[in-house]
Amino acid sequence: MSAASLSPSGYADTFARDHLPPADQWPTLEFTTEWLQYPERLNAGTELLDAVIAEHGPDRPALRTPDGEVWTYGELSTRANQVAHVLVDDLGLVSGNRVLLRSPNNPWTVAAWLGVLKAGGIVVTTMAALRATELTPIVQKTRPAVALVDHRHVEDVQAVRDSVAPDLVVVPYGGDTADDLARRVEGHAGEFSASDTAADDVALFGPTSGTTGVPKITTHFHRDVLSIDNTFGRALLDLTPDDVVACTAPLAFTFGLGMLVVFPLRAGACALLTESATPAQLADLVAEHRVTVLATAPTAYKQILASDRLRQLSGLRVAVSAGEHMAQATWEQIEEQLGLKVVDGIGATEMLHIFISAAGDDIRPGATGRPVPGYRAAILDADGNELGDGQEGRLGVIGPVGCRYLDDQRQRGYVVNGWNVTGDTFVRDADGYYFYRSRTDNMIVSSGYNIGGPEVEEALGTHPDVLEVGVVAAPDEVRGSIVCAFVVLREGVEGDAAKVQELQDHVKGRLAPYKYPRAVRFVEAMPRNTSGKLQHFKLRQMIESEGPEGRA
Numbered sequence: 001m002s003a004a005s006l007s008p009s010g011y012a013d014t015f016a017r018d019h020l021p022p023a024d025q026w027p028t029l030e031f032t033t034e035w036l037q038y039p040e041r042l043n044a045g046t047e048l049l050d051a052v053i054a055e056h057g058p059d060r061p062a063l064r065t066p067d068g069e070v071w072t073y074g075e076l077s078t079r080a081n082q083v084a085h086v087l088v089d090d091l092g093l094v095s096g097n098r099v100l101l102r103s104p105n106n107p108w109t110v111a112a113w114l115g116v117l118k119a120g121g122i123v124v125t126t127m128a129a130l131r132a133t134e135l136t137p138i139v140q141k142t143r144p145a146v147a148l149v150d151h152r153h154v155e156d157v158q159a160v161r162d163s164v165a166p167d168l169v170v171v172p173y174g175g176d177t178a179d180d181l182a183r184r185v186e187g188h189a190g191e192f193s194a195s196d197t198a199a200d201d202v203a204l205f206g207p208t209s210g211t212t213g214v215p216k217i218t219t220h221f222h223r224d225v226l227s228i229d230n231t232f233g234r235a236l237l238d239l240t241p242d243d244v245v246a247c248t249a250p251l252a253f254t255f256g257l258g259m260l261v262v263f264p265l266r267a268g269a270c271a272l273l274t275e276s277a278t279p280a281q282l283a284d285l286v287a288e289h290r291v292t293v294l295a296t297a298p299t300a301y302k303q304i305l306a307s308d309r310l311r312q313l314s315g316l317r318v319a320v321s322a323g324e325h326m327a328q329a330t331w332e333q334i335e336e337q338l339g340l341k342v343v344d345g346i347g348a349t350e351m352l353h354i355f356i357s358a359a360g361d362d363i364r365p366g367a368t369g370r371p372v373p374g375y376r377a378a379i380l381d382a383d384g385n386e387l388g389d390g391q392e393g394r395l396g397v398i399g400p401v402g403c404r405y406l407d408d409q410r411q412r413g414y415v416v417n418g419w420n421v422t423g424d425t426f427v428r429d430a431d432g433y434y435f436y437r438s439r440t441d442n443m444i445v446s447s448g449y450n451i452g453g454p455e456v457e458e459a460l461g462t463h464p465d466v467l468e469v470g471v472v473a474a475p476d477e478v479r480g481s482i483v484c485a486f487v488v489l490r491e492g493v494e495g496d497a498a499k500v501q502e503l504q505d506h507v508k509g510r511l512a513p514y515k516y517p518r519a520v521r522f523v524e525a526m527p528r529n530t531s532g533k534l535q536h537f538k539l540r541q542m543i544e545s546e547g548p549e550g551r552a
Helices: 044-048 050-056 073-090 107-118 132-142 151-164 222-237 254-267 279-288 298-306 328-338 453-461 497-510 536-546
Strands: 061-064 070-072 098-102 122-126 146-150 169-173 202-207 217-221 244-247 270-272 293-296 318-321 343-347 354-357 376-380 393-398 419-428 434-439 443-446 449-452 466-476 480-489 519-522
Touching: 044 050, 044 107, 044 222, 044 254, 050 073, 061 073, 070 073, 073 107, 098 107, 098 132, 098 151, 107 122, 107 146, 107 254, 122 132, 132 151, 132 217, 146 151, 151 169, 202 222, 217 222, 222 254, 222 343, 222 354, 244 254, 244 279, 254 270, 279 293, 279 298, 298 318, 298 328, 354 393, 376 419, 443 466, 443 480, 449 453, 453 466, 453 480, 453 497, 466 536, 480 497, 480 536, 497 519
Parallel strands: 061 270, 098 122, 098 146, 122 202, 146 169, 244 270, 244 293, 293 318, 318 343, 480 519
Antiparallel strands: 061 070, 202 217, 343 354, 376 393, 393 419, 419 434, 443 449, 466 480
16 A cells, blocks of 8 residues: 555645655555454544443543542543544634644543544644753644643743744643633533544654654554554453553653553553653552553663562563563563563554564564564665575564655655665564664664764753764663763863763753763764764774773
8 A cells, every 4th residue: 555545535734645755655554454454434533432432331440640540431531522622612723733742641641632633633742851942843844733731841832832833822731720721621512523534644743753853753544543453452462451551651652652542442441641650669550550561661670670679560461561672681580580471572653663572472582573463574685675584684564554754855764665674683583583683773772762862962062161072872781772972072171070960961951851961971082084074983982992981
């Protein structure tokens, strides 16, 4: 399937389709199982709420929080429908308009996300941790009409509105002001006739972390939202209405969106929404709330082990690891101590969720897994040709979802001969299991978060004492990798511990705090080639020979 075969859109605002990649740049899309057959008209918001309530009733718990708040499916449906009314009736949302969401994981965010879909809007979900400088290119590329924002995180959105989006309507929620979304929904009906969207109308714009500071905007259709459940959700998770699911990833990460919204709601299960928790606290919450399915990064599992909290996970029937590769030693330690076989997996924002994984007795320790039913994979050489078993190369994937960047020339780099090429190096064995080797691009993956080195370089470069800077990944036993910055200071400035702290705080003030350089090395000059280009590989060599802290 390609762009040429799209069905008639249900949107009045044609922005999304107008900016999809040309048909010849699309990946191959395949719908190879019975669960992946969709009608022409489909609204994911309806499927995630109305269809589930019809099967399981309105009184089952859908969302809960650590402080004891519980929303039933009926309550979630009422609030999502009321949000849709506010968007359409009060704010004049036109189908196909974009709505920016910015919040930690909480029930109102889920209601807003579903309400946008039912209203015929396109969701642009962003992390609460992002700063105005990071939000600006997202707003410029997606052009939202409305922003629904947790009241604690409004300031940056207002700053972006004032600088580049004067027509953006910013609505807070969770506070006590008269314009709060919770106040606005009062008086609106709890029913809403969902917008008549096509299955291949865009439902979601998912910004990537980016490696250059300019995020790529991935586009996902209404049918794509269901496809991740009809593949990984059904084949590997197999949730039941009695499950309670926890995940540490923000809803702005498609991993978190799947684990906390799509998969639980489709099954009639309950999601535990945590705004923040250390791994040790997470383990205690799992025990306290009788969580049966947990999804988090390998780093969190390692820290739970280190804090002697693994026994708190004894009530789990499924543990999922994604965001970065899980070390075999960590997997084996959990299996040995708890008898729990962690489900490892690899996904991508471009593909919406996990496409290679294994569960139960199908797990082969050390391997990421095999293609999830509905997907196929291959190992590709530099020219996009398929390699054989035992040969290391680039991972290519084809399935019911695929990369379609919003108006971005980088589409040509991700899609090669119809394959989605993820930027990961793998090798496949004779039994079809895929083993992770490394990243093929310059993304730094730290504790499951993707961090673009050039973005951190740019932030550090704005400090008045910094003359030059280079940022690379440094290996770290706990986080997998950390951000390591090499800095040339202006003459007369001392590179001491106080300066390190000052530079780290400077980055935290301009970027999401998790992106700050945990290691800072002061050097007299940067390694450059004859054309003046910074040689990042030499910085990595310095780390290999001297460590991230150097001789200091």
